[in-house]
Amino acid sequence: MTIVLVGPTASGKSALALALAERLTAAGRPAEIVNGDSMLVYRGMDIGTAKPTAAELAVVPHHLVDIYDIDKTATVAEFQGLARAVIDDCRARSVLPIVVGGSALYLRAIVDDFRFPGTDPELRAELEAELERHGPEPLHRRLAEIDPPAAELIEPRNGRRVVRALEVIALTGEPYQAALPDHVAALPDVRLIGLDVDRETLNRRIADRVHAMWRQGFVEEVRQLAGRGLRDGVTASRALGYRQVLAYLDGEIDEQRAMTDTITATRRFARRQDGWFRRDPRIRWLPYDAAELVPRALTVAAVEA
Template identity: 45%
Template sequence: MTDTDASSPDTIRPIAVIGPTATGKSDLGLDLAESLGGEIVNIDAMQQYRGMDIGTAKLTVDERRGIPHHRLDVLDVTETATVARYQEAAVRDVENIIARGKVPVIVGGSMMYVQSLLDEWAFPATDPLVRARWEQVLADGGTDAVRAALVVRDPAAAAAILPTDGRRMVRALEVVEITGLPFAASAPRIGEPRWGTVLLGVDRETAELDERIARRTETMFDGGLVDEVRALLEVGLKGGVTASRAIGYAQVLDYFDGGSDLDHARERTFIGTRRYVRRQRSWFRRDPRVRWLDGGDPSLLESARAALSA
């Protein structure tokens, strides 16, 4: 890969800039794309939603430096974001970028999205009747009911999935019922990443990252998150299965419903983000292919370029 020049498609290796929220992935992705003649492929699930800008820290058009960005603003908030749907579209985007002689720079931190794209995750079939039955259990009995069912049918899956993630537990129950196998049997195996992608992980010291999350939360609320959520209510946010559960948006919706005051919504957004960051760190640190970088490094781009050559 050479600076700013198009390369032969046969020699191009995509770059994935991944890691926890608020570590500086977006800036590094832009720097790499600018220096290598690349295009950005978003791999943040919630940044796919039109109108969800402030609460997802989505780069504005001006902040994108004229670099093409893919998989941004491709869903309405009433649509359900799925890993399988993302995978199909993002594979097409990456391969089109390569065919144009450009470097795909995949940027974001949605854990299963990263694995689905780079490890060629083959998803089990779905059965609408089975899915509907477990969704009804969730609707009638809440997350406790589906978790109790999952504990009986697949204890390992019940232990691995957050007890608040009802949608994920429903999917696990569906897969177990359809395949007769544990949910983990359908997970991808870590091997050579698709297209020979180089994985760069960006992280920071925990205390520093917590401070950045706190500042980011304040910036979002001070910068109009409440008004953004109010506007999205007019286009169906509350009925969206995935969009309405995004960190920040869910807390503001609860505030609108009288479940908390605004200060409490801010605090819960910070706590939810911090908890999510811990999960991201644990997930990505298990992947031995990731070349880790310090997001606070003043020479981060140079360090990233060196890691690409290692």
């Protein structure tokens, strides 16, 4: 069996994953956590990604956390292979893997029969040159014209994924959304659990998290990462919060604006996350604040604890 915990950012997924793993392990059913988030893979990106603390990482084994330097360009296809290998290893050791994350594309690539269309180096180079000249927004507007569902799926400033969507559409002659699989699991015996948070509460939790990030030294974290090449990282530099603080450090906006923009962008992203996950009929939704959340999650997963 594999448990997969999903939901928007700041909904409490990581805390639930840790509680489940501790409860199961204490009951003689060893469990380990598999990261399914696209940004926790980067070393040094700790505060802004709400990465589990060193103490939390020591309590329960976590996989696929801090595996890349910040200048590494991560791909969904590569992550899929790594995650499935970790899950296979857990099962071979009679360990229950608990996959947790808010990156819908990464999670679906792990769980579902998800295969990646090929690439055309010449076409890719043309699109990337256009991205370099004009930025991601014009390309995203083009994507919205020819494939609105794909444009809804992809963050407008995520130029890399916009380019990939346009490339797939050009190569296949079909909407990018058509290249995504139906909700058919490639892994056996998967139990998907989502944390349900009302919009007002989630907005408040996101604002609280961002304010806490600033108190914990987020600006200094980004400053140090910038000195280690964060701006050169195609994927890492676009992470929520990091790109806003980079804009502040570059003198484009003031610090208060960086914080406000981070809150706004995170709330917008959370709405998209929730929309993505709601389309999956397999997910069993639980109230994030249920008094018996851990037992209820174990019941939904049908695991003895």
